[in-house]
Amino acid sequence: MARPAQDEAQIAADAFQNGLKEAQSVSPPYADDRERLFHQESAFSWDQAAKNNASDIEVRAEKIVWKIREDERENHFGNKASEAIPGPETRDMGGQFLTNKDRIEDSKLWKIAQAMPKGGHLHLHFNAEIPPEILVEKARDVENMFIRSTTPILSEQDVADTEVVFSVMPTDTMEVDLFSPDYNPEFRKPGSTPWMRWSVFRPIFQENFGQDAEGWVINKMVLSPEEAYGIRQTTNGVWARFNQGTRCFKGLLNYGTIYRWYIGAAIDSMIKDKVMYAELRPMLLDKFIPTEDGQGKLFHADQMRILVEEVHKKQEQLKEAGELDKFPFGFKIIYCSPRSIPKEMMKKELQDCIKLKLEFPDLICGFDLVGAEDRPNHIGFYAEELQAFVKACEKLNISIPFMFHAGETLLDSGGSRTTENSNLYDAVLLNAKRIGHGYSLVKHPHLVQEFKKKNICIELCPTSNELLHLCRNIKEHVYPQLLALGIPCTVNSDNPSLFRGDCRSSSSVSHEFYQVMVGSPTMNLHGWKQLALWSLEYSCLGDREKAEAERIWRREFEAFCKWVVETYGKYADGLDL
Known part of the structure; x- marks a missing residue:
């Protein structure tokens, strides 16, 4: 005969009460076991070395940064307890970057990220440090700057769809009309003439379509939020859009005078961003760039000599100002070829x-x-090659x-039908010093190992x-897993000029440090410190240079921690956390 339901309820209640008494009598208590397990895992933390030698001021600064981050995270909906839909001004901690x-740039944590000494920048494509707005302005004064299009520009649809490319050409280059139905975009065949002078193009474009040609071109180079996050955008689509931007960007940089100017401007940009050294990745498949008159050719060796000269010139200026420690080691070059x-x-x-390595042994590094x-x-x-x-x-x-791009993919098959062709295998077999991205390594x-x-x-x-669709936002990124697995990592901005949206100033690495701080609750100031130290340890600097770089960096980091305490200490003390 079945027991009444109330009897079963009483049996369950009595059993639970007995279990509760036994649980309370267990020694050590559950909370102690949990804390011990946490500390056992923490002992193997990737940032443990940075924590172990932290100074008192660093420990104080870390607590301040943590409180500011958590306060901004807790208030990122504008109201701690609100379930209301956030407004357009609301900061989304770890949300979509663009x-x-x-909103990021109005936060205290962002200002702290800007002030943080970053160490080295080890993954930066050469043409992508200076915002395109500045390069387009520079092109106004280049009389023999020419533009070509992939289609005649006849309609608003053509304006939206066409891809454009720039190049400095000889003054006597035959000019054509990109706005004519008869325009032929062919440029590969001998005798093809698809070029129109940029100074002639601009006013006609303005008259025909009622918009500024320079702004239109800038939008062709820089990924917009709609292009990156649009509901119908695809991974292949955003890659195609990115490649269009790089091709458009290329001709605005690759000619004599601007190439020389660009090097000094890039150094100024890095100094502002608290970067003390960089390894640049130029695409060197094209064997020369034109001189400013479009007549001469600057081959690879000429370009490297210009780079060495301009770095030396900038360092002399820094030395005279007593500021050489801001950029003491210049640049090195990682030779890049398309796969x-x-x-x-x-x-x-x-x-x-x-x-090039034989001619410039201290410059070519990978x-x-x-x-x-x-x-x-x-x-x-x-x-074999x-x-x-x-x-x-x-x-x-x-x-x-080797410094291969590897693992920058979700399919992880090296462009083939099988994951056996993952580039990560080749990175191991060919003894790569570093790899770029490594996103799929966790698979x-x-x-x-x-x-x-x-x-x-x-x-x-x-x-x-x-932005290239490996993840939707920084909170979905795999960097916490890579770090937890014990893989040394550095923080870099890749192609910042194409990825920052409308922006006239460069704080590209600061943005990346901010993002990794808000993307994972396991990141902290000690983690920032370890990432910066690794950027020096795994650089291509010589041993003596590395030792000197670390000495300078540790001095600057200690000063940064003091600044955090002095600037935000009282504010953090007042936070209810």
């Missing part, structure tokens, strides 16, 4: 890299293969380590990964 950017070229062409690229990884070819396609490159370097007693538990064994560093580029 949507949130102008889409035929093998014979890759052989020539690798030989050109060696040739070799990289670049391009979207969901398209051919994977790195292993060039295995890359191994020959290694052997040639050994015979010549030179060092050109490979064995490769994680190989990365740790070989001490391969990952150049994190969080905003780039978001």
